[in-house]
Amino acid sequence: MSKPAPIVAELGRPETPEETAARKAEASRIYRSSQTVRSLIAALIATLAVVAVIVFAVPRGEPASNRDIDVARIAADVETTMGSPALVPELGDFWRVNAAGLTDGSPVVWDVTIAPAAEKERGFVKLAQAFGADASWAPQRLNGVAATDTVTIGGRSWDVYDLGERGAEQNLTYAIGTQAGDDYVLLYGSRSAASTAELAESLIPQIDALSEAS
Template structure:
């Protein structure tokens, strides 16, 4: 006996059985939706895995107890190494142990005709202080325009003797330390080089630093003279 043919299923939203073309269209739509859901699920899974890897990397990176605030370079060692390449005795001023020397390196001006030894400090007060010792390969006088640029176009306000050196002083205490690097500055001649000192701490602190630069130059010249006498 032949089996009964199953009647087509009535689709609720149509109120009748699907046609062959409607069935094909429905299956194609369902297949597309499945693929889209699978793609989204894969993207979410990939994102979770990536975030997990990033977290693992972050946790794996070793961390010291200090940071930039505790970081300080050895100025004397850096000066000794740099002096070998320049033939110039580079200044190492004596500063309080609470100061942090953040940078101590040789630099060149934009035109490349001026080389300068740069030491940048964070003072005990959390302010900025810098010492620049500049010179040229030919021993010529350092360009006044470049010096003026370091002092942000300011004019000297007087002259003072600090640490046995005669300095042109730039005293501008009314300036905003958040908008300038020069509240106080000084320019003087050390041996055959031009020294600049400036920063955003008080003028008293920066005058002490300027005197320390002059004292360091005196010690350097005395040591050079002694070594020269011993060689003779």
């Protein structure tokens, strides 16, 4: 004799075969869902563990500092090559040199890129000493802009270039230049007129020496 089906408290009667099948299906669905959540949590924990291993395994240290450029040594090599002194900017604590070297062409140019050492300061100034050149060379560097005015800095007359929109194409806002013996010295970049003038004044002794030697 078969055992009677148990009475389900919620129903007050035995389950029908259909209700039993539905209950088991729902229980199975809930179980599978819980397993999926557990699997996702396990995968997340495993991923975080891998990330932690990578983070702590990578060697750490101070950020790489800007490469020091010995502009005086490079300038001495330029002087040997060109048979004429190359200007060496007096940097102090405010400036740093980002690049320095000869640029081939007609004329050959001694190029030094200078920028503020402090991160909060913005802009740059390029020092370009064109060997055996005069003011007619400057527009080659200034997108065709010629001098429109002059200013006296350190007792010397400097050409002033109104760069305008053509300068903006090269991120240039101000430029001045002066003759230094046989060479033409151009200072141009995105620093203010006052900041550029300070740099120009620091070069006056060397520029005067070039003028006297010619």
